[in-house]
Amino acid sequence: MRFADRVARLPRLGLGVSTEYGAGDAAGALDVLALRDAHPEYARFLEVGIETVKGLDRHARAWVERGLPTTYHYLDVNLDEPEDFDDAWLDEVRALAAIIRPAWLCGDAGMWHLGRRERGHMLLLPPILTRDAADAMADGIVRLREATGFEVLPENPPGQVYLGDLHLLDFFARVVERADTGMLLDCAHLAIYQRLRGHAPLAGLDGFPPERIVEMHVAGGSERRHDGFAWVEDDHSPAVLADTWTIVESVVPRAPELRAVVYECERNPLPACRDGFARLHALLASAAPALAPDARS
Amino acid sequence: MSHLALRRVVVRLLHDPALAAALAADPDRALAGVELDAAERAWLVATPAAAWRTDPARPDRVRAALAAEFPATLALVPERAPTFFASPFFHAAVQERGSLAAAFAEHLACDGGSRVRAVARLEGAIAERRRVGLAPPPRPGELRLASHLAVVRVATGALDLLAALRAGTRGGSIGPGDEPVLVVVPPDGEATIEPLAPALAALLELARDGVSRATLAAEARRQGADPGEEDEIIDALVSDRSLVGAGGLRR
Numbered sequence: 001m002r003f004a005d006r007v008a009r010l011p012r013l014g015l016g017v018s019t020e021y022g023a024g025d026a027a028g029a030l031d032v033l034a035l036r037d038a039h040p041e042y043a044r045f046l047e048v049g050i051e052t053v054k055g056l057d058r059h060a061r062a063w064v065e066r067g068l069p070t071t072y073h074y075l076d077v078n079l080d081e082p083e084d085f086d087d088a089w090l091d092e093v094r095a096l097a098a099i100i101r102p103a104w105l106c107g108d109a110g111m112w113h114l115g116r117r118e119r120g121h122m123l124l125l126p127p128i129l130t131r132d133a134a135d136a137m138a139d140g141i142v143r144l145r146e147a148t149g150f151e152v153l154p155e156n157p158p159g160q161v162y163l164g165d166l167h168l169l170d171f172f173a174r175v176v177e178r179a180d181t182g183m184l185l186d187c188a189h190l191a192i193y194q195r196l197r198g199h200a201p202l203a204g205l206d207g208f209p210p211e212r213i214v215e216m217h218v219a220g221g222s223e224r225r226h227d228g229f230a231w232v233e234d235d236h237s238p239a240v241l242a243d244t245w246t247i248v249e250s251v252v253p254r255a256p257e258l259r260a261v262v263y264e265c266e267r268n269p270l271p272a273c274r275d276g277f278a279r280l281h282a283l284l285a286s287a288a289p290a291l292a293p294d295a296r297s
Numbered sequence: 298m299s300h301l302a303l304r305r306v307v308v309r310l311l312h313d314p315a316l317a318a319a320l321a322a323d324p325d326r327a328l329a330g331v332e333l334d335a336a337e338r339a340w341l342v343a344t345p346a347a348a349w350r351t352d353p354a355r356p357d358r359v360r361a362a363l364a365a366e367f368p369a370t371l372a373l374v375p376e377r378a379p380t381f382f383a384s385p386f387f388h389a390a391v392q393e394r395g396s397l398a399a400a401f402a403e404h405l406a407c408d409g410g411s412r413v414r415a416v417a418r419l420e421g422a423i424a425e426r427r428r429v430g431l432a433p434p435p436r437p438g439e440l441r442l443a444s445h446l447a448v449v450r451v452a453t454g455a456l457d458l459l460a461a462l463r464a465g466t467r468g469g470s471i472g473p474g475d476e477p478v479l480v481v482v483p484p485d486g487e488a489t490i491e492p493l494a495p496a497l498a499a500l501l502e503l504a505r506d507g508v509s510r511a512t513l514a515a516e517a518r519r520q521g522a523d524p525g526e527e528d529e530i531i532d533a534l535v536s537d538r539s540l541v542g543a544g545g546l547r548r
Contacts, residue, residue, distance in 0.1 A: 080300070080301065081301065081394075083394065087433060088433065111304055111308070114305070114308045114391050114397070115390055115391055115394050115395050115396060115397060116394055116395065116396060118396055118397070118398070118428045119398075119427060119428050120359065120362050120363065120397055120398065121397060123308070123311075123355075125304060125307060125308070127300070127304070128300035128303050128304055128337075130300055132299070132300050133300035136300070136301075160348055160351045161307060161344055161348050161349070163303060163307070163337070163340040163341065163344070164300075164340065165336065224351065226347050226350060226351055226353075227346075227347035227350065228345075228347060229345050229347035229348050229351065231348075231351055
């Protein structure tokens with residue numbers, strides 16, 4: 001079955017929040033279940049960032065025990081490295097997915113660990129933006145989808161160094177076409193890339209198939225400078241850059257298969273995030289009403 | 298797959314300021330031995346040097362995490378830690394998809410004499426066991442050494458030296474011969490190292506990658522077990538979970 005048919009089976013999750021192991025225990029961190037109780041329209045699902053070696057923390061388990069919707073965000077696979085798909089890791093992914101029962105798998109399609117998958121090797125780098133790398137990435141996505149039975153949505157990663165001869169959106173257009181899958185468009189990461197390359201926030205979007213966008217991420221970032229080199233740190237602060245809002249507000253109305261939007265602010269208290277949630281909810285209510293039903297429904 | 302090679306060079310540049318400086322000064326020399334095409338080399342050279350230092354604390358963080366696993370070795374050669382990211386061991390580990398902990402152990406041990414090598418071997422063995430994931434089950438009919446255990450051969454006296462260094466003293470010399478020790482790293486407990494009788498070491502080493510019960514029994518007899526005693530020995534190793542495998546017990 002082709003993606004165009006498979007996507008119809010994916011649930012419309014709406015606006016959600018993210019977490020990863022230990023994030024909810026940080027001082028002043030967002031309490032996702034309290035948010036769900038107080039503002040269900042802002043926390044309709046939880047995206048659970050998972051390293052299989054760590055598993056699920058008490059916050060993720062509590063969410064799952066209430067039977068609430070989730071997505072599975074992998075933090076430990078280099079999709080373009082065939083050696084990464086060992087049986088032990090795949091077994092652990094399947095076991096964790098059986099617990100959280102996600103709507104799909106997703107996550108940054110880059111380098112999550114240097115060397116082999118091992119303690120102390122974690123980092124996150126974007127892929128090399130070439131055709132060969134895109135094809136290897138697509139092969140990994142198909143492999144993970146077939147091994148788990150879940151849709152696998154690649155996400156454009158953040159970075160301070162992007163190498164290659166393709167625009168990031170052309171790279172991921174090739175990935176999703178070859179893997180016949182959907183895309184998790186991280187608008188903050190895209191804004192980071194566009195600024196580093198000297199592009200306008202929306203550059204290249206006209207060449208990306210909007211019907212492939214299933215999920216979007218929105219997050220704040222901080223402008224940094226070092227020895228004259230300027231970049232944006234993807235720190236998930238509540239301060240969403242204007243460039244990121246420009247991308248979000250352009251893409252949402254144009255993405256007919258959009259199922260989910262995550263406001264990534266997991267290490268911040270609700271009062272600091274309230275404006276961002278409200279703005280996103282209002283945007284979805286006007287431009288994608290199926291993703292923002294009345295709070296009573 | 299040169300995109301993978303290129304990305305691994307990026308990782309090395311993010312950790313090793315000397316390589317970043319060499320790339321700016323003499324790209325051909327800096328990238329010697331790495332299979333990159335002309336375009337890939339040009340992309341690296343065109344990257345602003347400051348872009349490799351946007352997280353200048355990263356090398357220190359990684360090094361501190363590694364150093365925490367090698368306290369005794371670093372008590373002997375503290376000057377080795379700061380040079381790790383410029384070492385061939387680090388660069389090979391990244392470029393060849395290896396292990397940073399193993400590379401760190403090699404780097405510490407390579408230039409410090411027999412005492413340093415012995416202690417680095419022991420701490421490296423613990424670090425390696427900590428990183429072993431869930432092993433697949435043994436093949437049917439086979440027994441295998443449990444994944445939290447490793448038999449390591451080190452210079453005689455290495456265990457006493459390690460204990461002395463951990464206690465904050467200098468420790469003595471080590472002998473010319475070697476001896477087997479058992480490294481035990483339980484999933485949720487503290488690592489230990491204990492002496493191992495040569496006969497038992499031979500049995501456990503034989504089972505490292507999986508072996509039939511009959512082969513193990515034959516080895517036990519060769520190591521001096523009395524007739525009938527070999528089954529008791531193997532059963533005991535299965536009972537205390539040193540050996541794993543379906544059908545490990547006779548009955």
